[in-house]
Amino acid sequence: xxxxxxxxxxxxxxxxxxxxxxxTGQNIANVxxxxxxxxxxxxxSSVVLGKPQPAGNGVDxxxxxxxxxxxxxxxxxxxxxxxxxxxxxxxxxxxxxxILNESNSGGINQALNDFFGSFRNLDANPTSISLRTATIExxxxxxxxxxxxxxxxxxxxxxxxxxxxxxxxxVNTLAARVAELNKSIKSAETVGNPTLELRDQRNELVKxxxxxxxxxxxxxxxxxxxxxxxxxxxxxxxxxxxxxxxTATPPSGLSTITLNGxxxxxxxxxxxxETDSINYINSKINDLDNFASALANRVxxxxxxxxxxxxxxxxxxxxxxxxxxxxxxxxxxxxxIKNNPSQIAAAAVGVGKGDGSVARQLAxxxxxxxxxxxxxxxxxxxxxxxxxxxxxxxxKTAQDNLTTQQAxxxxxxxQRNAVSGVSIDEEAVNLLRYxxxxxxxxxxxxxxxxxxxxxxxxxx
Amino acid sequence: xxxxxTDNTLSTRLTxxxxxxxxxxxxxxxxxxxxxRINRPSDDPYGTAAVxxxxxxxxxxxxxxxxxxxxxxxxxxxxxxxNSYQTLLDRVQTILTQGVSDTSTxxxxxxxxxxxxxxxxxxxxxxxxKVGTNYIFGGTQQNQPPFDPVTLAANANPGVSQQVxxxxxxxxxxxxxxxxxxxxxxxxxxxxxLTTAATALRGTGNATADHNTLLxxxxxxxxxVLQSGIARTQVGKSMNQIENALDRLGQTTVxxxxxxxxxESVDFAKAATDLVDSQKTLESVLxxxxxxxxxxxxxxxx
Numbered sequence: 001x002x003x004x005x006x007x008x009x010x011x012x013x014x015x016x017x018x019x020x021x022x023x024t025g026q027n028i029a030n031v032x033x034x035x036x037x038x039x040x041x042x043x044x045s046s047v048v049l050g051k052p053q054p055a056g057n058g059v060d061x062x063x064x065x066x067x068x069x070x071x072x073x074x075x076x077x078x079x080x081x082x083x084x085x086x087x088x089x090x091x092x093x094x095x096x097x098x099i100l101n102e103s104n105s106g107g108i109n110q111a112l113n114d115f116f117g118s119f120r121n122l123d124a125n126p127t128s129i130s131l132r133t134a135t136i137e138x139x140x141x142x143x144x145x146x147x148x149x150x151x152x153x154x155x156x157x158x159x160x161x162x163x164x165x166x167x168x169x170x171v172n173t174l175a176a177r178v179a180e181l182n183k184s185i186k187s188a189e190t191v192g193n194p195t196l197e198l199r200d201q202r203n204e205l206v207k208x209x210x211x212x213x214x215x216x217x218x219x220x221x222x223x224x225x226x227x228x229x230x231x232x233x234x235x236x237x238x239x240x241x242x243x244x245x246x247t248a249t250p251p252s253g254l255s256t257i258t259l260n261g262x263x264x265x266x267x268x269x270x271x272x273x274e275t276d277s278i279n280y281i282n283s284k285i286n287d288l289d290n291f292a293s294a295l296a297n298r299v300x301x302x303x304x305x306x307x308x309x310x311x312x313x314x315x316x317x318x319x320x321x322x323x324x325x326x327x328x329x330x331x332x333x334x335x336x337i338k339n340n341p342s343q344i345a346a347a348a349v350g351v352g353k354g355d356g357s358v359a360r361q362l363a364x365x366x367x368x369x370x371x372x373x374x375x376x377x378x379x380x381x382x383x384x385x386x387x388x389x390x391x392x393x394x395x396k397t398a399q400d401n402l403t404t405q406q407a408x409x410x411x412x413x414x415q416r417n418a419v420s421g422v423s424i425d426e427e428a429v430n431l432l433r434y435x436x437x438x439x440x441x442x443x444x445x446x447x448x449x450x451x452x453x454x455x456x457x458x459x460x
Numbered sequence: 461x462x463x464x465x466t467d468n469t470l471s472t473r474l475t476x477x478x479x480x481x482x483x484x485x486x487x488x489x490x491x492x493x494x495x496x497r498i499n500r501p502s503d504d505p506y507g508t509a510a511v512x513x514x515x516x517x518x519x520x521x522x523x524x525x526x527x528x529x530x531x532x533x534x535x536x537x538x539x540x541x542x543n544s545y546q547t548l549l550d551r552v553q554t555i556l557t558q559g560v561s562d563t564s565t566x567x568x569x570x571x572x573x574x575x576x577x578x579x580x581x582x583x584x585x586x587x588x589x590k591v592g593t594n595y596i597f598g599g600t601q602q603n604q605p606p607f608d609p610v611t612l613a614a615n616a617n618p619g620v621s622q623q624v625x626x627x628x629x630x631x632x633x634x635x636x637x638x639x640x641x642x643x644x645x646x647x648x649x650x651x652x653x654l655t656t657a658a659t660a661l662r663g664t665g666n667a668t669a670d671h672n673t674l675l676x677x678x679x680x681x682x683x684x685v686l687q688s689g690i691a692r693t694q695v696g697k698s699m700n701q702i703e704n705a706l707d708r709l710g711q712t713t714v715x716x717x718x719x720x721x722x723x724e725s726v727d728f729a730k731a732a733t734d735l736v737d738s739q740k741t742l743e744s745v746l747x748x749x750x751x752x753x754x755x756x757x758x759x760x761x762x
Binding site for chain 2: 031032097098100101102109110112113114117120121123124125126127347351352353354355356357360363364366367381382384385386388389390391392393395396399406407410413414417418419421422423424425426428429432
């Protein structure tokens with residue numbers, strides 16, 4: 001072994017230890033950086049090939065490696081997508097809770113009871129103008145609360161749609177950044193620059209993309225990541241990103257999401273959760289419309305069989321205020337009845353004004369179990385209670401699913417942390433290790449230096 | 461290699477544990493504060509639906525009770541009026557008996573005839589009695605006088621008894637008796653009988669015929685007394701039905717209210733225990749937080 005070799009070994013050892021310290025510092029600095037994977041210096045004892053040599057040639061820094069488990073990363077991505085979907089669903093369904101909450105008073109149930117109850121009063125005193133006026137007021141209240149509930153549902157749906165449009169923009173921004181990083185990583189690799197941090201960043205972005213759009217990501221041979229939607233349509237290909245578009249579509253004006261002009265297939269992530277919520281709220285709006293129309297129809301049918309205080313046959317009690325078919329939005333008391341309470345047909349035809357049998361039939365309608373709304377048969381009171389229960393169950397399911405999912409995500413995150421997370425204690429040990437190694441290497445260099453000096457002194 | 465527990469593992473886990481504990485605490489606090497188990501539909505969707513339906517039942521019961529009470533007031537008036545009518549009929553009976561007796565003199569008969577006329581007017585005012593704008597014996601034709609105040613002719617289009625439903629799923633009950641079923645017997649009105657009797661008392665010149673007329677009037681009067689008795693029985697039956705119905709409605713209210721309580725209200729003892737429990741859980745989670753985050757190896761290296 002030559003003197004030079006000793007110095008060389010010492011120098012390499014110093015460099016390796018210093019690098020170890022740097023990497024340890026990097027780990028400690030990034031203990032809280034999201035998506036950061038802890039790094040370590042990969043060392044190997046160096047040999048000089050081809051030359052027979054009794055001792056080795058010191059240490060080589062093979063590479064700096066990051067601890068990252070592709071399987072766990074994949075799972076984390078999938079669970080993040082689920083969490084995104086369920087979170088969005090829970091957030092966007094939550095407003096229904098307040099809209100349909102009748103745990104105190106007010107609301108559709110109360111209005112239904114009051115409306116039909118006023119016909120019960122009319123049964124006992126069919127000619128009373130004040131009771132007739134009260135009936136009309138209760139009917140108007142019912143119509144109003146139906147339409148205000150509907151418009152609050154529409155608001156909830158539209159604000160979910162607004163959220164969806166924002167999230168589409170977010171997806172496009174993220175996709176563009178992934179494409180950008182694909183490019184940076186490729187060019188860094190070509191010139192041999194380190195790419196670990198860039199990869200961590202890209203990983204984190206892909207995870208965010210999953211959270212929003214439930215994407216699939218595959219790492220290619222050339223180190224780029226391809227991101228696709230559920231049906232394989234590419235969102236990111238090499239250094240190119242494709243934009244999702246949310247376009248308002250008539251007649252509802254709600255957004256449809258397209259990618260390159262084709263409908264985007266999104267089966268997970270926030271966007272899916274928001275779409276699901278929009279569909280659910282839409283179905284509730286539809287249910288409420290059917291409810292209003294069935295209610296108006298049955299009331300009108302019975303009202304037609306009666307006779308008013310002027311001996312004239314009963315007309316429509318409820319009408320659509322804009323002419324079309326009756327929905328929860330346009331249901332209102334017929335203007336002629338509103339202006340003239342004597343036109344409520346409480347009596348059966350030809351029996352006399354003091355008869356209240358038609359009012360009685362109307363009052364009994366509340367709990368008459370043969371009413372039909374959409375595909376549901378029952379009493380108006382039970383159908384509405386079912387409507388609220390359905391919404392409550394949907395919200396509860398969303399909440400429960402989210403709670404479970406959050407536990408799964410926490411667990412998966414823990415697994416990732418177990419592999420990739422930084423432990424300050426470990427780094428403290430590394431710090432000691434590399435510090436001692438550095439000190440020893442410096443000592444070795446000093447000894448080598450002294451030997452060199454001794455040899456030089458020999459020649460004097 | 462054993463499972464690595466890193467700094468972030470600890471903090472992630474801690475955050476989620478604190479969240480869970482806080483959620484539990486918030487839920488328990490809400491239940492205690494509102495004393496309700498169901499504060500929004502998602503707390504118990506089917507319980508919510510049950511409560512809504514029970515509230516509907518309650519509102520229905522309240523309405524029925526109100527209707528029954530209104531009907532009862534009306535029946536009360538009808539009954540009182542019939543009572544007055546019967547008193548008047550008693551008097552008519554006395555007058556006719558007196559008039560038909562051989563000992564009564566002509567001036568007495570004239571006086572009795574005059575009294576009959578005034579009784580006839582009193583009965584007319586009973587027959588056409590109005591509460592508010594409604595004739596109580598008008599039935600479904602309550603807006604028209606049952607007997608014409610001038611001609612004393614019965615309304616050509618008599619109504620039928622007004623009916624009202626006073627309990628869920630029950631047949632309606634009558635809330636009155638119409639004039640034609642009280643004041644007309646065998647197509648003959650009480651007024652007709654009274655007028656005929658008064659004429660006979662005043663004397664038509666044929667004493668035997670008058671005597672027979674009066675006897676016939678007494679006979680007819682018997683029919684009216686019987687009819688008024690039947691009417692009062694009908695009224696009494698309706699009032700009885702109302703009383704029973706109100707009783708049942710009252711019992712149902714108690715049952716419905718206790719059902720609502722069962723479904724909606726919180727078990728206070730349990731809620732209070734939950735509150736204390738969740739508070740303790742949160743405190744212990746927070747105290748472990750201070751322990752696990754206090755030291756690392758770095759603290760022991762100098």
